[in-house]
Amino acid sequence: MTVDINCDMGESFGLYKMGDDEGIMPFITQANVACGFHASDPNHMRQTVELARTHDVKVGAHFSLPDLAGFGRREMKIDREEMANIILYQIGALKGFLDQAGMELSHLKPHGALYGMAARMEYIAEAVADAAEVYDVPVMGLAGTLHEEVYTRRGGGFLAEFFADLDYDDDGNLIITREHAAVDPQVAASRSVEAVRNGRLTSINGKTLPVRVETICVHSDTPNAVAIAKAVQEGISQLHAA
Secondary structure, eight states, X not given: OOOEEEEEEOOOBTTBXXXXXXXXXXXXXXXXXXXXXXXXXXXXXXXXXXHHHHTTXXXXXXXXXXXXXXXXXXXXXXXXXXXXXXXXXXXHHHHHHHHHHTOOEEEEXXXXXXXXXXXXXXXXXXXXXXHHHHHTOOEEEOTTSHHHHHXXXXXXXXEEEEETTSOBOTTSOBOOXXXXXXXXXXXXXXXXXXXXXXXXXXXXXXXXXXXXXXXXEXXXXXXXXXXXXHHHHHHHHXXXXX
């Protein structure tokens, strides 16, 4: 089984730097590029696309609620049509830079609060699928949630995602925080390997839960993200070679 490693990237803004994209890029296969609504700007979008091209990394759109001040990690009440338009607007911005670089749009991934909303609110998941339908690319999400149910039913494709640097609660839900604390790289690697090889994860309280993985996420704003990405890549490479 071939598993991708993805990272949310291009999240710097103006003079403010977020994450070490240059350091992480050699260890991943998919870059989820911020599209301006939670982070990034035209210069950083283009730079990130060009960096991904240099490393032969696939690029997807990482779209968000319109919440630049809150880094897209605060929920908002937005109806389906407006949400779909907000998503299309962001994908269109990234698509321009992909066209300029001669690259294809590989996939889509909601960011932050929008990711969580789409997992449990059907009309939000449908809005994501409305946008995905225009570009006919798969959407990353959590298996066993509305991500999988809606995106699969709509026929646009679904990529089951596991998070190397986040904890899960006893129901298998992600524990999302405003800031990401440092994670032991070997712990992140070992739980990623366990998820891929045995289809299991361990919750924050020690409960063993089933999980399905097609792509593993490492967040670029985790303080030691480069070390985590390297450790995960090494662990998954060993699985692929076995």
